[in-house]
Amino acid sequence: MSVSDAIKARRSVRQFADGEISKENILKLLDAGRLAPSGGNRQPWRFILVNEAENIEAIKLMSPGLYGVPSALIVICSFREKGKDSENGIYPIDPVMYMDIGMAAENIMLLAVELGIATCAVRSFSQKAVQSLLELPENVSPELIITLGYKAGEVKMPSKKPLEDLVYSERWGRTYDLPRFP
Amino acid sequence: MTCQDSLKALKKGVFKILCFIVTSARGCVVDSYGPLRLLETGNKLIELLEALDLSDEFLSKQRDKLNAVKFGSSDPEGMMRGLDDICTEFAKEWRGKYQKAG
Numbered sequence: 001m002s003v004s005d006a007i008k009a010r011r012s013v014r015q016f017a018d019g020e021i022s023k024e025n026i027l028k029l030l031d032a033g034r035l036a037p038s039g040g041n042r043q044p045w046r047f048i049l050v051n052e053a054e055n056i057e058a059i060k061l062m063s064p065g066l067y068g069v070p071s072a073l074i075v076i077c078s079f080r081e082k083g084k085d086s087e088n089g090i091y092p093i094d095p096v097m098y099m100d101i102g103m104a105a106e107n108i109m110l111l112a113v114e115l116g117i118a119t120c121a122v123r124s125f126s127q128k129a130v131q132s133l134l135e136l137p138e139n140v141s142p143e144l145i146i147t148l149g150y151k152a153g154e155v156k157m158p159s160k161k162p163l164e165d166l167v168y169s170e171r172w173g174r175t176y177d178l179p180r181f182p
Numbered sequence: 183m184t185c186q187d188s189l190k191a192l193k194k195g196v197f198k199i200l201c202f203i204v205t206s207a208r209g210c211v212v213d214s215y216g217p218l219r220l221l222e223t224g225n226k227l228i229e230l231l232e233a234l235d236l237s238d239e240f241l242s243k244q245r246d247k248l249n250a251v252k253f254g255s256s257d258p259e260g261m262m263r264g265l266d267d268i269c270t271e272f273a274k275e276w277r278g279k280y281q282k283a284g
Binding site: 063 | 201202206222256
């Protein structure tokens with residue numbers, strides 16, 4: 001499958017059919033996250049794999065944005081290095097790491113399309129509650145949950161703004177001559 | 183299911199909904215998912231009643247309607263019309279079934 005096809009085929013799936021994801025595929029997905037770009041190659045992510053049913057249920061309880069019963073979760077966490085003030089529990093916050101985590105998530109979700117695995121990125125959850133459930137240290141914070149499973153039914157692409165509404169040439173407001181795409 | 187089992191199931195079900203509500207409240211401080219979370223809470227309450235065999239045809243029908251409107255944030259007018267309809271149905275049901283029964 002080409003990257004272009006995966007981009008077009010990816011959907012946010014919120015209803016899952018039964019079925020376990022193989023360890024081989026799980027490792028492929030995690031590796032895709034690992035290989036994402038990051039500012040200064042800092043790789044500020046740690047991935048927590050959750051595939052035990054009772055742990056998925058507990059996280060789902062504290063995640064209003066997590067729908068359905070996925071087979072597994074990849075919880076992408078930010079890992080903040082200790083700074084000079086870390087004795088006081090203060091870790092430097094770098095907003096770029098949120099972009100990095102987004103890129104890692106997209107790598108995972110696009111590879112999942114090729115592997116026939118459905119995903120959804122979830123940000124609506126209690127970070128403190130999930131941090132507690134996963135027994136994360138203070139400098140590791142859950143930032144994005146990727147649900148994984150096999151889709152139950154087709155999901156339509158939601159409406160997307162046309163390209164001509166999103167692209168300008170050289171400066172804001174200057175229209176770029178684009179062909180119309182379906 | 184014995185009465186004791188039902189009460190245990192009720193408490194567990196209510197606890198799960200409370201988790202959803204408090205977590206949603208925290209999220210709604212910064213996001214705009216208020217109506218969605220409220221409708222989802224309604225959905226979960228009806229599901230709990232169904233699990234305890236306390237639901238009825240009216241509630242099951244309203245749950246389908248709630249699910250139909252809850253992702254309507256891209257069409258606020260449509261969402262309002264859908265919810266107006268549901269609100270009216272609940273008002274009629276309250277009058278006809280619960281208020282008269284005392």
